[in-house]
Amino acid sequence: MLKLSLGPVLWFWSRQTVFDFYANAAEWPVDTVYLGETVCARRRELKLADWLEIAGVLKDAGKQVVLSTQTLIESEADLRLLRRICSQQDYLIEANDQSALQLASTNNLPFVTGPGLNIYNVATLKVLAKRGLKGWSLPVELGRETLIELIAELKAEGLDLPAEVFAWGFLPLAWSSRCFTARYYNLPKDNCEFRCLQHPDGLELRSREAQELFRLNGTSTLSGARYDLLRELPDMVAMGVDTVRLSPEHQGMAEVVQRFDQVRRGEIPYSDPLTVREAPPCNGYWYGQPGMDQRA
Amino acid sequence: MELVCPAGSLPALKAAVDNGANAVYLGFKDSTNARQFKGLNFNDKRAAEGIEYAHKNGARVFCAINTFPQPQGWKTWTAAVDRAATLGIDAMILADMGLLDYAASRYPQIDRHLSVQGSATSYEALRFYKDNFGIRRAVLPRVLSLDQIRGLAKHSPVELEVFAFGSLCIMAEGRCYLSSYITDESPNTRGACSPAKAVRWQETSQGLESRLNGILIDRYGKGESAGYPTLCKGRFEVEGSVYHAIEEPVSLNTIDLLPQLQELGISAVKIEGRQRSPAYIADVARTWRQALDRLENSAAEFAVDPAWNATLAGLSEGGLTTIGAYHRKWK
Numbered sequence: 001m002l003k004l005s006l007g008p009v010l011w012f013w014s015r016q017t018v019f020d021f022y023a024n025a026a027e028w029p030v031d032t033v034y035l036g037e038t039v040c041a042r043r044r045e046l047k048l049a050d051w052l053e054i055a056g057v058l059k060d061a062g063k064q065v066v067l068s069t070q071t072l073i074e075s076e077a078d079l080r081l082l083r084r085i086c087s088q089q090d091y092l093i094e095a096n097d098q099s100a101l102q103l104a105s106t107n108n109l110p111f112v113t114g115p116g117l118n119i120y121n122v123a124t125l126k127v128l129a130k131r132g133l134k135g136w137s138l139p140v141e142l143g144r145e146t147l148i149e150l151i152a153e154l155k156a157e158g159l160d161l162p163a164e165v166f167a168w169g170f171l172p173l174a175w176s177s178r179c180f181t182a183r184y185y186n187l188p189k190d191n192c193e194f195r196c197l198q199h200p201d202g203l204e205l206r207s208r209e210a211q212e213l214f215r216l217n218g219t220s221t222l223s224g225a226r227y228d229l230l231r232e233l234p235d236m237v238a239m240g241v242d243t244v245r246l247s248p249e250h251q252g253m254a255e256v257v258q259r260f261d262q263v264r265r266g267e268i269p270y271s272d273p274l275t276v277r278e279a280p281p282c283n284g285y286w287y288g289q290p291g292m293d294q295r296a
Numbered sequence: 297m298e299l300v301c302p303a304g305s306l307p308a309l310k311a312a313v314d315n316g317a318n319a320v321y322l323g324f325k326d327s328t329n330a331r332q333f334k335g336l337n338f339n340d341k342r343a344a345e346g347i348e349y350a351h352k353n354g355a356r357v358f359c360a361i362n363t364f365p366q367p368q369g370w371k372t373w374t375a376a377v378d379r380a381a382t383l384g385i386d387a388m389i390l391a392d393m394g395l396l397d398y399a400a401s402r403y404p405q406i407d408r409h410l411s412v413q414g415s416a417t418s419y420e421a422l423r424f425y426k427d428n429f430g431i432r433r434a435v436l437p438r439v440l441s442l443d444q445i446r447g448l449a450k451h452s453p454v455e456l457e458v459f460a461f462g463s464l465c466i467m468a469e470g471r472c473y474l475s476s477y478i479t480d481e482s483p484n485t486r487g488a489c490s491p492a493k494a495v496r497w498q499e500t501s502q503g504l505e506s507r508l509n510g511i512l513i514d515r516y517g518k519g520e521s522a523g524y525p526t527l528c529k530g531r532f533e534v535e536g537s538v539y540h541a542i543e544e545p546v547s548l549n550t551i552d553l554l555p556q557l558q559e560l561g562i563s564a565v566k567i568e569g570r571q572r573s574p575a576y577i578a579d580v581a582r583t584w585r586q587a588l589d590r591l592e593n594s595a596a597e598f599a600v601d602p603a604w605n606a607t608l609a610g611l612s613e614g615g616l617t618t619i620g621a622y623h624r625k626w627k
Contacts, residue, residue: 073417098415098420099418099421118393120392120394121365123370127397149366174468174474177444177468206532207513207533208532208538213478290509
């Protein structure tokens, strides 16, 4: 059966909010949970030991736990944390940049790659398979047609590398060392007062004609519309997708997971709309169109 | 330090070489490189002429094949690598891991440089690219501060090239999908950011408006100078405030930092702008040549000639320059 994963929390939530979120998630019908801070090194509400504690609870609840690494590795401190993640033996690593690829592969640790790592062709997958790659995520800007070809080529090469598709949530579109939340508050990044905590689902950036374009989330920029491929699940099953990723939001996530679970089991028609908090839907990337587009 | 200049056309290539570039970089007329513009770039014949001209004048030529091929385009991209090799290019500037692997196995004797699109922001990432693909040099992202570059340079297993002047990307290059979210093209897929085909200008009662695929990027009042609607440089609304919410339309200029870059052991400074005119390239190359020559004569006494900054500011977006992330406060 198609697997469901919970992506890493891309927002900055308080320590208690994170613990509560995963205490609930332990009960949800997801197969895989990605844990860790992937956006900003200044977000330290949870230490690695905290993440490992949550990992233990989820593992006991029968989930596969994967430790996600920071997307932009810039400082020696970033590397120190990365080395600690890449020296444990209990969990699979989600490598989100080449630093993580290097440390995981030289430590002979199996790893998967997240959607921010550029995998656009099978030659790239073959290189990484030799270094310990066990699965991979389709970059968010790629769509159905490319994925069909990638899966077909993998099969032809005799490579068993399960594919994961980001299927629900605000799309992570860009990373910077500059902080756009701090910029909004006229604060220097190094003294940002952790304002991201006040925006558990980001700061909405609109055009001057009130179109919701992006969500500013610290050093990362996400889509202003919510990607939703719920209705594509039957198609994804047919094409051989292994896992679909649901990106955490601090409200309504239990219902989202439940709906995806019901659809993958064929218990309800996939055409039933998913009613969650207000945000325009989009699915353009899947059809090779501008990502913000919504194809009816 | 080597001066690496952009060449979007044969006249621009000659202007760069004539004005002191140690190396020029170019791309083919298709989406295999990150500056796909109409009327820009080289076919094989023009590239051969350019390489001959550069080599005759003691300059090297690098070929950028730095976008990310998908299965349907794979053969076009490997053909670009083959063409560059046949033409006798001095180095290939690559980003995609699959393509790096292809170039390393087919043409091990031709230098491979990691493109800025390869997004290597740590020495461990550089080690990955060196160990797996034998890269000789890496171009560093414009998001790093001077302190971060110092830490990286200390342990780097490869030569480093940094951006010195030109347009400023605010996002980690190679991992920015903002353009394909608004249009259907991105630097990674098509070598285009905020592509010209999606741009519309409209004079309205509220002012001059720039749009990208219908989205209002900016609106200019009387007397305001309008810039190309690169989507991260527009004015948007956040919680009721309208401002340059992501980035101001400014250019990068690091000429003041040359002594520090040299001290860190940086091998080359790179000028952005293959989309620029030959006259622009000539002015920029000449200015940077003078600066590098002065640095070479006496690093201790290096001082920026005010005329250099005047020239460079005059060539910059909005007449404004910044040393970007090199100065940490900017963040």
